[in-house]
Amino acid sequence: MMMFEDLFTVPRKNFQDALESQQRLLKGIETLTKLERPRGGVSEKEVIYTEDKLVLYHFVPKVKRPLKTPTLISYALVNKYYMLDLQEGNSFVEDLLNAGADLYVIDWGYPTKDDMFITMEDYIQGYMRNCVEAVLEHSGADKINFFGICQGANFATIFTALNPDLVKNLVTVVAPIDFSPCDKLLFQWGKYLDADSMVEAYGNVSGEIMNNGFLLLSPIKLTTNKYLDLVDKLDNEKAMTNFLALESWIFDSPDQAGATIRQFTNDMYHDNKLVKGELKIGDETVNLKNIKQPLLNIIAKRDDQVPTLASEPLPKLVGSKDTETVYYESGHIGLFVSKRSREQVIPKLMDFYKTHDD
Numbered sequence: 205m206m207m208f209e210d211l212f213t214v215p216r217k218n219f220q221d222a223l224e225s226q227q228r229l230l231k232g233i234e235t236l237t238k239l240e241r242p243r244g245g246v247s248e249k250e251v252i253y254t255e256d257k258l259v260l261y262h263f264v265p266k267v268k269r270p271l272k273t274p275t276l277i278s279y280a281l282v283n284k285y286y287m288l289d290l291q292e293g294n295s296f297v298e299d300l301l302n303a304g305a306d307l308y309v310i311d312w313g314y315p316t317k318d319d320m321f322i323t324m325e326d327y328i329q330g331y332m333r334n335c336v337e338a339v340l341e342h343s344g345a346d347k348i349n350f351f352g353i354c355q356g357a358n359f360a361t362i363f364t365a366l367n368p369d370l371v372k373n374l375v376t377v378v379a380p381i382d383f384s385p386c387d388k389l390l391f392q393w394g395k396y397l398d399a400d401s402m403v404e405a406y407g408n409v410s411g412e413i414m415n416n417g418f419l420l421l422s423p424i425k426l427t428t429n430k431y432l433d434l435v436d437k438l439d440n441e442k443a444m445t446n447f448l449a450l451e452s453w454i455f456d457s458p459d460q461a462g463a464t465i466r467q468f469t470n471d472m473y474h475d476n477k478l479v480k481g482e483l484k485i486g487d488e489t490v491n492l493k494n495i496k497q498p499l500l501n502i503i504a505k506r507d508d509q510v511p512t513l514a515s516e517p518l519p520k521l522v523g524s525k526d527t528e529t530v531y532y533e534s535g536h537i538g539l540f541v542s543k544r545s546r547e548q549v550i551p552k553l554m555d556f557y558k559t560h561d562d
């Protein structure tokens with residue numbers, strides 16, 4: 205039974221809690237007003253090739269003798285590559301450079317309406333091939349290490365199958381290869397997406413539409429907790445800067461070229477042609493057995509976008525006898541922005557490259 209004095213104590217405590225919460229909020233707002241908007245892509249780099257809206261960068265090496273074979277990073281079309289290079293001290297690229305990698309990265313740019321007819325062939329056998337050749341010319345090497353992430357891993361895999369003479373080693377990270385699994389909402393959604401109607405209506409599919417789709421498909425609990433947890437960090441300048449850097453990247457979503465998203469949706473999500481050996485890029489049929497290069501296949505076990513089952517089959521589909529699949533307790537993005545994940549992934553990746561750099 206509530207004592208007489210509790211009639212005053214409880215309201216007083218509630219009032220004090222509310223006042224403290226309000227003070228934290230005001231302090232947090234003050235912190236936010238002082239923060240500079242984080243800029244992505246912090247590592248020093250130089251432009252070595254441009255074509256249309258595409259830019260190819262070379263990161264300035266951080267060691268005197270980087271690996272002999274240059275590594276070209278291929279990221280997905282739906283977001284920007286600088287998620288790998290968000291902030292000083294929180295950069296996958298920086299970690300790789302410090303470990304001795306010689307890195308190049310493709311920035312696909314921002315498609316506009318005049319790009320609506322750009323096809324997967326244009327991306328893979330046009331832009332991507334030109335980038336590979338530019339890297340080889342710039343570095344003096346005769347082959348590259350291909351490092352593909354998400355859809356960029358899908359493209360890198362296709363490129364390697366079509367141009368095996370240009371690739372020394374292939375690394376795929378959270379790679380969507382087999383589109384038959386249905387245990388993630390994105391793959392369920394993709395199977396019923398009417399890309400034909402969207403392209404006919406809009407030409408390109410806007411980044412905003414894609415981003416809203418990804419947000420809707422994210423587990424509600426994860427999305428809600430992310431913003432609720434932020435309340436306790438409002439007075440922490442470092443935590444807020446990290447949060448703003450990642451949020452800025454998440455909402456920096458280029459439009460998708462109409463012809464490419466139409467083919468990718470229909471041929472991959474709907475018909476699973478890559479796994480079936482039926483995918484055509486231009487006049488060429490993609491045969492994954494042409495990939496005889498060493499393959500490192502990296503999977504995030506808590507990925508909420510690309511199912512584990514979508515990435516696992518790749519080593520059995522290629523012609524290489526030197527394949528390895530490794531799993532990490534991480535999410536789709538956590539592999540690159542989590543310090544713990546980077547501390548596990550970078551050594552494995554560099555060991556693979558050094559072992560196959562002769």
